[in-house]
Amino acid sequence: MSKTEVVVYENPDLLAAAAAARLVTRIVDVQAAKGSASVVLTGGGTGIAILRELRDSSARDAIDWSRLDLYWGDERFVPADSDDRNEKQAREALLDHVPLDPKRVHAMAPSDGEFGDDVDNAAAAYADVLAANDAAFDIMLLGLGGEGHTASIFPDSPAVHEKERSVVAVRDCPKPPPTRISLTLPAIRRAQDIWLVTGGDAKADAVAQALAGAGEVEIPVAGARGSRRTLWLLDRGSASKLTKVYQPPTG
């Protein structure tokens, strides 16, 4: 039975810095144990802030970047050079600053790539990438929205009801841009460790509902459970509706 843990940091900046430090340690441990590691990145402000902190960390090169497989939990289906692209933001924040093996960076297709504007085909192709790499994710970073979405899986949406496919196209997404590609909850639950990373008061209700056992159709992030561990990394704002959590000493 996997375990769920909650750690609360004083503020969003400390949350991002501490999550980056945790990422170094966990990746190094996984690489020591099995020679490589696979990490699923997330879009959103917290997810990208963590990558920037990792770029600036003095410990970052303890990671063997050549033996790191990177995937995305979701992507905005926009042109490759759009600032809305999670991949572009991740490259600017970290990926272009470290010696990754380009063959091990698995980005979801842009809307001006090999599949053109066929988002269904692009999503199916990413499912093939996961299958071809037998992607069993060691660490998956996930953000969440105030209404409980995670990746691009929104409450009571076609994506949240998907039980078979690992990757789907998302249309009319409530969070712009409207067209996206997203892992589904069955694919998300193939991760060993899932880290839910979010700060701010606006997320407090969704965090509290998910941790209180809400259903995944209403609160999709409630369905994001790692097979080994589910770790909620919060700040005081996003944890403000919780009753019992570990709170690191302040000051």
Ligand SMILES: O=C(O)[C@H](O)[C@@H](O)[C@H](O)[C@H](O)COP(=O)(O)O
């Ligand atoms: O592509 C995306 O938009 C994300 O994957 C999305 O799931 C994001 O992580 C949350 O909406 C949180 O975003 P913030 O951290 O910016 O609130």
